[in-house]
Each structure stands twice: as structure tokens, then as C-alpha cells.
Amino acid sequence: MRSALRSLALILTGASLFAGWPQTTPERTELRRTSTVAEVRAFMEALRKQAPGLEPYQPKGAPRATETGKPLLAWRLKGAGKDPLRVYVNANIHAGEVEGKEAIQQVLRELLQGKHPELRRNLDLVVMPAYNADGTDAQDPAIRSYQPNPTESGVGRRENAQGLDLNRDLMKVAAPNTRWLLAMLNEFDPAAVLDLHTTNGSTHGFHLTHGPACTMGADEGLLAFNRKMLVEVRERLKTEGMPTYDYGNFVPYRPTAEKPPTAWETYDAHPRLLTNYPALRNRLAVLSESYVYRSWPDRISDTRKFVLACLGWMVEHRNDVRSQVREAQDRWTAAWAKGPVSLPLSAKLKEVERYAFEWVDPIRDDKGHLTGEKGRTRLELPSFVGFEGQDFVDVPAGYLVDPAFVPRVLPVLQAHGLRVQLGTSRPKSLAVLHFQESGRKLAPGAYQGVFTLELQGAWKAEAPPKKQQAAWTPADLDRALYIPLDQPLGRLAFYLLDPRSSDSLVYWGAFHSALVRGDGMWGEPPRFPILAVGRGEVNAVSATPMSAPRTQE
Ligand SMILES: [Zn+2]
Structure with missing residues (x-):
């Protein structure tokens, strides 16, 4: 009698089928x-x-x-x-x-x-x-x-x-x-x-x-x-x-x-x-x-x-x-x-705190499957579960994106929900700033299908002198995209558009045709496809690379 009652209780509390409620696939298939x-x-x-x-x-x-x-x-x-x-x-x-x-x-x-x-x-x-x-x-x-x-x-x-x-x-x-x-x-x-x-x-x-x-x-x-x-x-x-x-x-x-x-x-x-x-x-x-x-x-x-x-x-x-x-x-x-x-x-x-961890020494079979524990060791360890920002830079008022890259870049910026304007609306009281590259790291291997590009440098009022490089005309500036950082998603805009950000569209290859010129691309150099608008002369930084990912969750 008692076991019958227990079974009934199990049915009532566990299996939702009883009341007509659907079961998930593992529930229906006994976890198979x-x-x-x-x-x-x-x-x-x-x-x-x-x-x-x-x-x-x-x-x-x-x-x-x-x-x-x-x-x-x-x-x-x-x-x-x-x-x-x-x-x-x-x-x-x-x-x-x-x-x-x-x-x-x-x-x-x-x-x-x-x-x-x-x-x-x-x-x-x-x-x-x-x-x-x-x-x-x-x-x-x-x-x-x-x-x-x-x-x-x-x-x-x-x-x-x-x-x-x-x-x-x-x-x-x-x-x-x-x-x-x-x-x-x-x-x-x-x-x-x-x-x-x-x-x-x-x-x-x-x-x-x-x-x-x-x-x-x-x-x-x-x-x-x-x-x-x-x-x-x-x-x-x-x-x-x-x-x-x-x-x-x-x-x-x-x-x-x-x-x-x-x-x-x-x-x-x-x-x-x-x-x-x-x-x-x-x-x-x-x-x-x-x-x-x-x-x-x-x-x-x-x-x-x-x-x-x-x-x-x-x-x-x-x-x-x-x-x-x-x-x-x-x-x-x-x-x-x-x-x-x-x-x-x-x-x-x-380091956020010290914490008591249990390190499990596993038993594995010949295929590497974990089948049990040899034992557990209790250890108090420093716990690095937070980050501290470094290499701070003053952000500009906004960025201009070369009209040539609008078809590639605009849909991404719009998908993020950023406010994107035309270059004509840039604040004219501020200088147009040019990126002076001081170093770069083009990844030797691909990551997510991209040979990623990390740039170092600073924004300056003068364009870097480069022979035969296409100049920015006033009409180009007007036809460029202007993305102000003084908007609700301004932090996001900075990390997408600053060429030094290691999660930017530059990093992910959106501008590679202009920025990564292989030996076979020998013609006149294109201009740098992003400009900043700001007060001029902001600090140059050689960014410290992020520590290499040890694992992937
Ligand atoms: Zn995962």
C-alpha cells in the first residue's frame, strides 16, 4: 500500500503527462x-x-x-x-x-x-x-x-x-x-x-x-x-x-x-x-x-x-x-x-578574492572518460574572476567611415541599433583627425574565418604623408557616415569603430582591402577608411595584448 502511494505521488509530482502537460524530449525518452x-x-x-x-x-x-x-x-x-x-x-x-x-x-x-x-x-x-x-x-x-x-x-x-x-x-x-x-x-x-x-x-x-x-x-x-x-x-x-x-x-x-x-x-x-x-x-x-x-x-x-x-x-x-x-x-x-x-x-x-576550492583528481578510463574520483584536495587560492581596464584613451566625439565602405559597414552598425548620421552632420567646430599607425599585428592564423588585425597608433590633426594616397575631399567627408559617441550606445560604438579596439570592425577584417595590402596589390595606396572627429592630439597607446585564451567554455 505504502509503495503504491509512493508511486502515485511520484506520478503526480514528476510526470506532467498525467495532467496533460507536455514532456520534454529527455523526459519522454527516459533520457535517451x-x-x-x-x-x-x-x-x-x-x-x-x-x-x-x-x-x-x-x-x-x-x-x-x-x-x-x-x-x-x-x-x-x-x-x-x-x-x-x-x-x-x-x-x-x-x-x-x-x-x-x-x-x-x-x-x-x-x-x-x-x-x-x-x-x-x-x-x-x-x-x-x-x-x-x-x-x-x-x-x-x-x-x-x-x-x-x-x-x-x-x-x-x-x-x-x-x-x-x-x-x-x-x-x-x-x-x-x-x-x-x-x-x-x-x-x-x-x-x-x-x-x-x-x-x-x-x-x-x-x-x-x-x-x-x-x-x-x-x-x-x-x-x-x-x-x-x-x-x-x-x-x-x-x-x-x-x-x-x-x-x-x-x-x-x-x-x-x-x-x-x-x-x-x-x-x-x-x-x-x-x-x-x-x-x-x-x-x-x-x-x-x-x-x-x-x-x-x-x-x-x-x-x-x-x-x-x-x-x-x-x-x-x-x-x-x-x-x-x-x-x-x-x-x-x-x-x-x-x-x-x-x-x-x-x-x-x-584578483577579486581568495576562495576555498576543491580540486578533484579524476579517474579516467582508457578512452579518457571520467569514471570517478581518486580524491579531492581542498585549496585556498587567489581567484581572478574580474578584469581591470588598462591602456585608457580619451575617446573622440565621433567617427567618420569612408563612403566606399558604407555597403559593408552600415548594415552592421544598424543591426547594433546605433545612431548613424551623414558626414554633413559632424560637429564642424571640431577637427577631423587622422589615424597615425605606429604598429600592427596581423594574425598569422585565422580566427573565426578572419586573419584578424590589431592596430596601434593615435589620432592626429595631420594626415600621415603617403605618396599618391587618395585625399579626403570636403565632399567625401560629407558623404561619409558619422557615428557620434555621445549617444546611448556610445561605448559600443567606440569598441566597434576605434581601429585600436581588439573587437572592432577593423580587427574583424571589414576594412582589410584598404588596410591589408598584400604584395599583389601594388597600385596607389588607399586612404585610411576611418577618421575621428575631436579636439585633436589624443594619447598614443601601444595596447597590451589581451592574455591568450586558455580555454573555451
Ligand atoms: Zn559554451
Whole structure:
């Protein structure tokens, strides 16, 4: 009798099928498979039949599909309360990291079932469970075979069908997925973006690691608030028996008994990453990394718990979230009234605290699969989970882009939502400044399909003397694009357009025909395709290169 009652209780609490609620693909298949794009859509359609509120979401003018025709599908669940907080949750940008895709479907079902009334009332959610739609459907048991996986389907592919890592595409906007995302940010304008991943890296004792935006050049107050949110979420989850910490890896990356860990380090301060990009727009972000060596159902359940904890914190602090975002925006506007605004061209890792870590010494089988633990060592280590800006420069009033590059550059600037004007509207009281290049590094190997270009130099009132170089005529200046930095997205405009920025359109090759002249291009030299407008003579900098990425989440 007792066991019968227990079974009944399990059915009532666990299997949602009982009440007609849809099940996710892992739930339906006893964990043998993860969802395809079509299965996500079928689940969402079934949810919509069960309860009102969930609607398909498509930002105006955004692509509806990837290059191969896979649909880009998102849904919106708008809270019934007064002025709900807008939040966007992204999953499967790396489609081998499938846990977020499954967890967010469960979270939406629970919200519609009335299990989290505070969240249901006070959140206006947009979710895209299968952001990398091509990778989502390219499932293969051979992918990420070092982790416990759904046995039948395996998991999807990291990159999109063109071979691009979509989590490096936020600035250059090469993929339709990115154009969709930027259109969503411009239209829906969430206060926070959550992006759900799974680690590949260190064997640590946390169930999940997470990160706030760590963006070079973003508002320091907002970054500090972003960190505070995750420290408080971490402490709350700890009391519930779920150890979590800032995303990172041990140094050295693969410690041994002879070379044990000496530090913990996070990853990258570039805005090309989805969880760094929103901070340049004065918005919050959360990176979630379920732990690769937890079991497959545990990884889903950890991600679900973490997402709910973050959403809970944001709802509880929603007035604070709103005022922090507004104040960051106001500080940027106010800075222009005070005189030269300066921003960093690079960033270095910063020790934020010392923390007690558990280094897990794993047992691996002959194929390298982790099958158990030899033991755990408790270590207090310096934790480098933040960045400090360096190589600060005074930013100009704006940039002019050569009319010859308008077809290539304008669509990218517009996708970002920047205010772009004609050169005729540049402030005529200020000087037109020319870039004096003092050094360059053209990458010897390609990165995301581009031989990237890092330039050093300074803006000067005189054009560098170069024989036969095409001059800028007054008509050229008038026909150029003018992008003022004194606009709400001015920080973003700086990192896209300053030739010294290591995430700029120069870096990503948009101007290579003018800036990278191979031996076969022997004619008259073209002019430098970007000018600045400003007060003249700003500091020259030889930017310190960012530390080389050690790993990829
Ligand atoms: Zn990832």
C-alpha cells in the first residue's frame, strides 16, 4: 500500500503527462535523447494549448531562419503584474551544450503550471531554447563523448553550419542568429540576458559555474551590481546544498600532483561574447555553465535550479535592477558634460578574492572518460574572476567611415541599433583627425574565418604623408557616415569603430582591402577608411595584448 502511494505521488509530482502537460524530449525518452528544433517547437505548441500566456516572439525585421533554413524560434511569456521585468534567456548557442535547452522548457512549463507565482507575475520573459538551430539538429553521439550524454541522440555541434562560433559573433555580426539577437535587444530591450552553457574544463567541486558580464569598458557600477547579484545567488544556492562559483579554470589548466593548482581564472573581457556584450549597452548578463562531469539529468536539473534562482533574485530586486540600469545609462550621458571621456583598450585579470576550492583528481578510463574520483584536495587560492581596464584613451566625439565602405559597414552598425548620421552632420567646430599607425599585428592564423588585425597608433590633426594616397575631399567627408559617441550606445560604438579596439570592425577584417595590402596589390595606396572627429592630439597607446585564451567554455 505504502509503495503504491509512493508511486502515485511520484506520478503526480514528476510526470506532467498525467495532467496533460507536455514532456520534454529527455523526459519522454527516459533520457535517451535531447530535443531537436522541431521537438522544441512541438513542446511549446503543446504548452500553449495547456495554458494562456505563451506566444511566439519574432523581433521586427529580424531573420526568421539560419543560412540553411532552420527556423530561429523564440517565445514570450509576459507577466500579468504591473510593469514586469524584461529578461531574455538564451540556450544552445553552443549546441553541444544541451542542458539549458531542456531546462528552459521545464522552467516555462512550471511558470505556466503556476509553480512560481512571483516570477509568473513579475517577469516578461523571452526565451530562445535552440539559438544555434543548425547545431541543435546536427546531433551525433561522437560529440562531447567525454561527458555522460543522452545515449541515443548524442548532442549537437558547437558551431553553426558555416563553422562559426556564435558566441564570438556579437560584434562582427556574421550570422543571421546574431542579427536576430541584436534585433531582439533593440526591440524587447531586456534588463538582463542569461546564456546557458556547459563547461569543458577543470575538474572542480562545483555543480555549476556562472559569471556576470566582465566587459572591458563597461560601466563599473553596473558590473559591480552584476557581480553582487551572482554572489548572492551563489550564497543562497549554497544553503540549498548546491555549490556554485564564478566560471573559470585552474591554473595550470590540467593540474597534477606535481603541479597542483595555484590560482583560479576566468576567461575573457571582450564584448564578442554574448554575456559580455549587453554590458556595453548598460544591461546585465549571466553566464551559466553546468558542470561537464555531472550526470546528464543532474546537469539539466542544476541548470534549471540556477536559472530559477537568478530569475528569483531579479524579481525580488527588480526595482534595484531597473534603477542600476538607468543610472549606468545616466552616468554615460553625464560623463559627456564633464569633459573628455576615456575608455580602456585592453584589460587584465584582477584578483577579486581568495576562495576555498576543491580540486578533484579524476579517474579516467582508457578512452579518457571520467569514471570517478581518486580524491579531492581542498585549496585556498587567489581567484581572478574580474578584469581591470588598462591602456585608457580619451575617446573622440565621433567617427567618420569612408563612403566606399558604407555597403559593408552600415548594415552592421544598424543591426547594433546605433545612431548613424551623414558626414554633413559632424560637429564642424571640431577637427577631423587622422589615424597615425605606429604598429600592427596581423594574425598569422585565422580566427573565426578572419586573419584578424590589431592596430596601434593615435589620432592626429595631420594626415600621415603617403605618396599618391587618395585625399579626403570636403565632399567625401560629407558623404561619409558619422557615428557620434555621445549617444546611448556610445561605448559600443567606440569598441566597434576605434581601429585600436581588439573587437572592432577593423580587427574583424571589414576594412582589410584598404588596410591589408598584400604584395599583389601594388597600385596607389588607399586612404585610411576611418577618421575621428575631436579636439585633436589624443594619447598614443601601444595596447597590451589581451592574455591568450586558455580555454573555451
Ligand atoms: Zn559554451
